[in-house]
Amino acid sequence: MEKSTVLIVDDEKVNLDLISILLSNRGFGTLVASNAREALALIEKENFGLSAQVLQEFYVTVVRKVRVPLAPVKALEWIEHLEAFPCLPVDSGFVKIAAETSERSHLSYWDGAIIAAAQLMGAEVLYTEDLNDGQQYGSVCIRNPFAQPDWRPL
Numbered sequence: 001m002e003k004s005t006v007l008i009v010d011d012e013k014v015n016l017d018l019i020s021i022l023l024s025n026r027g028f029g030t031l032v033a034s035n036a037r038e039a040l041a042l043i044e045k046e047n048f049g050l051s052a053q054v055l056q057e058f059y060v061t062v063v064r065k066v067r068v069p070l071a072p073v074k075a076l077e078w079i080e081h082l083e084a085f086p087c088l089p090v091d092s093g094f095v096k097i098a099a100e101t102s103e104r105s106h107l108s109y110w111d112g113a114i115i116a117a118a119q120l121m122g123a124e125v126l127y128t129e130d131l132n133d134g135q136q137y138g139s140v141c142i143r144n145p146f147a148q149p150d151w152r153p154l
Contacts, residue, residue, distance in 0.1 A: 009032075009038075051090075051121075052087060053113050053117065100112075115138075115140055124140065128144065
């Protein structure tokens with residue numbers, strides 16, 4: 001399996017260089033961007049997808065749960081940018097698959113839905129801090145981007 005790639009976005013070149021070196025030394029590939037427009041252009045070149053649930057959680061988190069929240073209009077602008085990528089919608093068929101995944105894996109419905117979305121989109125890796133790093137759910141492997149420092153991509 002190819003190594004994971006991390007997108008680094010910062011308007012300070014010294015930060016981009018330092019973080020890129022640190023991640024490269026840990027086995028990650030890196031892409032660097034100095035602004036949101038560059039970051040989105042880089043993401044468009046990668047195999048990247050979202051679920052409607054991820055967009056919902058993004059909105060609630062950046063508007064209500066962070067120390068310095070975004071204005072709702074700014075959060076919606078980010079969501080508009082993310083519309084460029086595949087997004088798995090939530091419909092009754094998806095809810096059934098998510099519920100089955102949840103029951104089969106003994107997880108909350110919400111965790112089951114994220115895993116089901118990744119499987120339906122053909123993802124091999126799901127990045128989340130909510131599940132156990134390295135855990136395999138069918139064809140999807142969980143990777144926690146905040147795991148201990150010696151973490152290595154598969």
